[in-house]
Amino acid sequence: MFKLTSLNLNGIRSAASKGVLEWLDQSRPDCICVQEIKAQAADIADKFESIGELKGHFHFAQKKGYSGVGVYTRHEPSDVVIGYGSGEFDAEGRYVETRFDTPGRKLSIISAYFPSGSSGDLRQQAKFRFLAEFHMQLMKLKAERDFILCGDVNIAHQQIDLKNWRSNQKNSGFLPEEREWMTKLLHTTDPTGGLVDVYRQLQPTATDNCYTWWSNRGQAYANNVGWRLDYHLATPALAALAKTEEIYKSQKFSDHAPITVGYDFKL
Template sequence: MKRIITANVNGIRAAERKGFFYWIKIQNADVVCLQEIKAQENQLDDRFYPKEYHCYYQFAQKKGYASTAIFTKQTPIQVIKESPWDDINFEGRFIRADFEDLSVISIYIHSGSAKQERQDLKMAFLTERFMPYLQELKASGRKVIICGDVNIVHQERDIKNWKANQKNSGCLPEEHAWLDELFFEVGFIDSFREVNKEDGQYTWWSNRGQAWANNVGWRIDYQILTPNLKGTVKSASIYKNERFSDHAPLIMDYQL
């Protein structure tokens, strides 16, 4: 397994109309993880199940909301659509594919920008449920790649306007601290930063103003590795030649 792509498509039907599935075909990725599908199973025809892949969706019970997917060339040993958390399952925010010695997870972490209640839910999930789950994954010794929209920038180099956003969801001090704990204390790896240390590397741009044109962005999409995958990253890129959504696909090449 060499190439893994993660992309928040912000509506898979809209992304398809913009050429996303043609682009996927020419990327020749081993695994593609998608978030924010915003569709139900009965709304997707063969165009959304490319024949080159085994395609697995986890649909939200609420119509037109959230949802995740994993496309994989290799047949998984198992696909786990039910996370340990009922509310996450209700919104279709988690799907996991297990291979022989590797698991790949596609996850869509809450945005807290709508109202304080959602931000509180986001932080409670991260600290009380997701962090213990990640620690269990580490302790199991299994190799795991967690792909998805985490909705948090980590450091100042990961966002254009760091100071101006310190009171906004996704750039709050407690959110940075959560990623600090994950990367610096628990030992998980921000795979992109293994090979790219540059500023101005973003994966999401607001649709307001001229954010895309001026590269006023946030890096909130990740491929996060268990510590036992250190040294496997070969290259990283953010695809910006075309726009399929307000996020850009994150492409990682590994030696696995």
């Protein structure tokens, strides 16, 4: 069983101070995709380059203390792709792809961090540009190889994916255009779709148990007023191998919870 975790750290140094390294030592994933590391290469060096037996591969944002993604893996990749060729968004540190290719297989594990539009219209428009651009990237990739994308997508797809869906229909993360983007991406017969929401494949009706993010305002975490923003998105062949899922909420390393899926394959 290949154990794959995704977690938005909301700062790797902050998460480390709250016990995430000890949790990883106990949970022992084969690979963890992290987002919002909020660090530069110099901050990672000699401290977070590896976590236990997992070696890290990173895409840092040019802006200090902002964004950044990584993949920590127990297995050595055959190749690592930093960024997806975006003139606008690669500077923000949003994409790292680790490839584990063999003569008979092309397989990637990707950590991605989608923009949030919650700070205002300018960033929401940037998010829409990212979605349009990134959809093309995912379709190109799907035509060439199997992959699992783990990340903070910053979109709750369905009403069951957030607690207060009625009052959030005009808010970033649950806008009709964002939800339509996800629907298209996950469409089973449309050639411009075809990816699988792995958690929903395993837990098609989960509501309160599915949330992975809680606002720091009020008592959102204590009252489980959450959103499902963190995903495993996979090509069908790999999604079919998903057997187990767990969202770990018992200890708060971040404003997000880790989501782990067990896949019936080996790298």
